[in-house]
Amino acid sequence: MTILRSPAGIPDATVARLPLYLRALDELAERGTDVCSSEHLATAAGVNSAIVRKDLSHLGSYGTRGVGYDVRFLAGHIATVVGQTQPWPVVIVGAGHLGSALAAYQGFGARGVKVAAVVDADPDLVGTVVGGHEVRSIDTLSDVIEHGEVSLAIIATPPAAAQSVADALVAAGITSILNFAPTALQVPDAVDLRQVDVAAELQILGYHAHRRQAEPAEEAVLS
Numbered sequence: 001m002t003i004l005r006s007p008a009g010i011p012d013a014t015v016a017r018l019p020l021y022l023r024a025l026d027e028l029a030e031r032g033t034d035v036c037s038s039e040h041l042a043t044a045a046g047v048n049s050a051i052v053r054k055d056l057s058h059l060g061s062y063g064t065r066g067v068g069y070d071v072r073f074l075a076g077h078i079a080t081v082v083g084q085t086q087p088w089p090v091v092i093v094g095a096g097h098l099g100s101a102l103a104a105y106q107g108f109g110a111r112g113v114k115v116a117a118v119v120d121a122d123p124d125l126v127g128t129v130v131g132g133h134e135v136r137s138i139d140t141l142s143d144v145i146e147h148g149e150v151s152l153a154i155i156a157t158p159p160a161a162a163q164s165v166a167d168a169l170v171a172a173g174i175t176s177i178l179n180f181a182p183t184a185l186q187v188p189d190a191v192d193l194r195q196v197d198v199a200a201e202l203q204i205l206g207y208h209a210h211r212r213q214a215e216p217a218e219e220a221v222l223s
């Protein structure tokens, strides 16, 4: 028996795993699989199956004991919860190396996002085309946001420009920002801000790689 309920109050950690479950379910659906186990979703999300069951209980979906989860039904429900039933328009600010790579990325559509516009402050870039989008002037930002009904933005500017860009985005009505610039941004509480710091992630991996290399030498000294 599957009961669905309102997703209000889902913990952040659960929300962060829902797209991983959804991707696994979409792949299963494409392969024609009708039912899946919590173990399968657990592997996809890198957690244990008890966490999957707990996560899905927040959606009210308990699956059927001994049978598992209905793949298409659960995928549809998670897609609704994460707002993926219609693509969210996103504006990319900064049409440099990273911004243009993101603008050209073809995979956003399948993940419920579409690039509505790309803007930049460099007059030499305005009017050029990146990833099929004509780069528009940063001066048109509020127009772009208002007319495109955009509520999501990606900041791909140098760090020094990121705070003023964030301020302009918030003033223009943006409520969700994904920031790639390595800057701690200040935004109002009502604005959702997520930070992607690729260099910091690599440093963390570097730390672990360094530890792995050092461990055999440390063990040799101790033995």
Ligand SMILES: NC(=O)c1ccc[n+]([C@@H]2O[C@H](COP(=O)([O-])OP(=O)(O)OC[C@H]3O[C@@H](n4cnc5c(N)ncnc54)[C@H](O)[C@@H]3O)[C@@H](O)[C@H]2O)c1
Residues within 6 Å of the ligand: 093, 094, 095, 096, 097, 098, 099, 119, 120, 121, 122, 125, 138, 155, 156, 157, 158, 159, 161, 164, 165, 180, 181, 182, 197, 198, 199
């Ligand atoms: N390139 C990468 O692989 C990478 C990886 C991780 C993080 N980042 C971060 O992403 C950001 C962008 O990196 P990049 O390599 O694309 O830089 P880039 O210099 O190639 O591009 C930055 C763009 O931002 C534009 N810009 C500057 N000020 C602006 C403003 N006020 N309004 C609008 N546009 C403005 C510039 O004209 C330029 O086109 C940086 O903060 C960088 O640290 C980059």
